[in-house]
Amino acid sequence: MAEANPDPLRHDPEYDITPQSAVPVASGCPVMHQAKAGYYTLFRHADVSSALRDHDLWTSVNGPGPLFAEPELLFFLIGVDPPQHTEERRLVSKSFTPSAVAWTGARTEELVTELLDGLVAKGEGDFIEDVARIIPLYGFAWLIGAPTTDIPLLREWAINVAEGVWPDMEPETMERVMAGFSGTMEYALRLVAERKAALDCGDPVPDDLTTTLVKAGVPDNQIAFAYVPLISASTHTTTWMMGNLIYRLLTNPDQMALLRANPNLAEAAIEESLRYDPPVRGFFRTNTKPTTVHGLEMDVNTKLWPSLMAANHDPEEWDDPERFDITRPLNKLRKHYSFGHGVHYCLGAPIARIEAQIVLRHVLERLPNLRLAGEPTVQRYCRAGMGFDHLPVAWDPPADLHLDDAPSFATARP
Numbered sequence: 001m002a003e004a005n006p007d008p009l010r011h012d013p014e015y016d017i018t019p020q021s022a023v024p025v026a027s028g029c030p031v032m033h034q035a036k037a038g039y040y041t042l043f044r045h046a047d048v049s050s051a052l053r054d055h056d057l058w059t060s061v062n063g064p065g066p067l068f069a070e071p072e073l074l075f076f077l078i079g080v081d082p083p084q085h086t087e088e089r090r091l092v093s094k095s096f097t098p099s100a101v102a103w104t105g106a107r108t109e110e111l112v113t114e115l116l117d118g119l120v121a122k123g124e125g126d127f128i129e130d131v132a133r134i135i136p137l138y139g140f141a142w143l144i145g146a147p148t149t150d151i152p153l154l155r156e157w158a159i160n161v162a163e164g165v166w167p168d169m170e171p172e173t174m175e176r177v178m179a180g181f182s183g184t185m186e187y188a189l190r191l192v193a194e195r196k197a198a199l200d201c202g203d204p205v206p207d208d209l210t211t212t213l214v215k216a217g218v219p220d221n222q223i224a225f226a227y228v229p230l231i232s233a234s235t236h237t238t239t240w241m242m243g244n245l246i247y248r249l250l251t252n253p254d255q256m257a258l259l260r261a262n263p264n265l266a267e268a269a270i271e272e273s274l275r276y277d278p279p280v281r282g283f284f285r286t287n288t289k290p291t292t293v294h295g296l297e298m299d300v301n302t303k304l305w306p307s308l309m310a311a312n313h314d315p316e317e318w319d320d321p322e323r324f325d326i327t328r329p330l331n332k333l334r335k336h337y338s339f340g341h342g343v344h345y346c347l348g349a350p351i352a353r354i355e356a357q358i359v360l361r362h363v364l365e366r367l368p369n370l371r372l373a374g375e376p377t378v379q380r381y382c383r384a385g386m387g388f389d390h391l392p393v394a395w396d397p398p399a400d401l402h403l404d405d406a407p408s409f410a411t412a413r414p
């Protein structure tokens with residue numbers, strides 16, 4: 001009989017694609033050839049760091065997964081190198097300024113309040129489906145100016161697109177991936193057309209990413225290409241981060257007790273969770289010329305996977321890396337690689353962080369005695385990602401609140 005799995009985020013036997021922590025580094029193996037799939041994995045913090053900084057050698061243009069992306073799918077921003085990348089990043093940065101993040105934070109505060117109003121009396125739920133899945137989908141809809149009534153559609157496409165990062169190439173998978181790509185692109189094109197029509201008529205338009213890109217004269221199909229990776233990059237990542245954070249705190253009661261006693265540790269808890277369980281294990285790069293890494297010769301166009309997970313657990317860089325410890329110094333913690341490193345460093349990091357802070361605060365304040373209430377399910381649709389699809393939890397509902405008093409659930413919000 002198979003042994004019980006003590007840590008579902010570490011060793012899922014059906015899903016173990018590569019050693020995930022710094023074990024290979026500790027055993028003197030800084031780079032590994034995944035012979036069947038043909039790519040190499042880098043484990044050491046220093047190597048991951050230099051590969052991600054050297055975008056001339058390690059380009060992003062062949063896509064974030066182990067397969068070579070079709071040249072016509074050259075993704076805006078995430079799939080280009082400088083100088084084009086620099087220009088594209090400048091364009092979209094307006095939607096990620098501190099005031100834009102604060103605006104998202106204020107709306108997230110309302111949304112989380114409303115979500116928990118609908119939950120507290122229930123005493124149990126699925127943290128992923130009831131909370132962590134919903135918030136980043138609203139965040140994406142707000143970012144591009146999509147009506148939140150379209151969230152069920154966006155949710156479906158986001159999953160399909162994420163599956164495309166590292167697909168198993170089965171016909172049904174590829175059909176879903178294509179449905180995600182074309183659904184998102186057609187949706188984006190409609191949104192752009194509506195926005196242009198409103199601008200042409202002089203109607204008021206929201207100050208969102210779509211307006212920014214339209215006003216900057218970015219071609220329609222470029223905007224559509226930008227929204228394909230964005231729908232996925234901004235949603236699951238943040239969902240997994242929230243789930244991983246709550247799971248780690250619930251399975252490390254000493255750390256949860258520390259946090260409850262000192263809520264000022266919330267930020268460190270979020271960063272330590274990101275370090276310990278990176279929601280994105282890593283995105284691929286491809287070399288532009290023959291390269292030798294630790295004595296291994298790699299032909300031009302070799303796919304390389306700089307493992308963010310391993311970099312975050314490298315004992316050369318992190319003291320006792322396998323210990324989940326929310327008292328690590330915050331300025332050190334923020335240097336984890338879970339948001340990447342170098343020119344592609346995650347633009348949405350401040351949004352993800354503020355969403356996590358709001359959720360954590362509300363959960364600690366409003367769901368007393370929060371505990372695990374069943375086996376969590378690890379997500380399977382994106383091999384580059386790490387997080388839960390379901391995280392059953394329970395808490396003590398307030399004695400004076402009954403289910404009938406609870407407002408309707410926030411997914412139905414207009």
Ligand code: HEM
Binds near residue numbers: 089347349
């Ligand atoms: C915890 C949540 C998140 C994690 C772990 C995460 C992780 C990452 C990582 C590792 C990269 C680097 C990709 C590379 O090096 O090729 C990245 C890039 C990016 N992320 Fe995030 N992300 C998160 C949330 C978000 C959110 C909420 C948004 C948008 C609202 C977002 C938008 C982007 C964009 C646009 C890029 C591309 C930046 C560039 O190429 O210059 N991410 N993210």
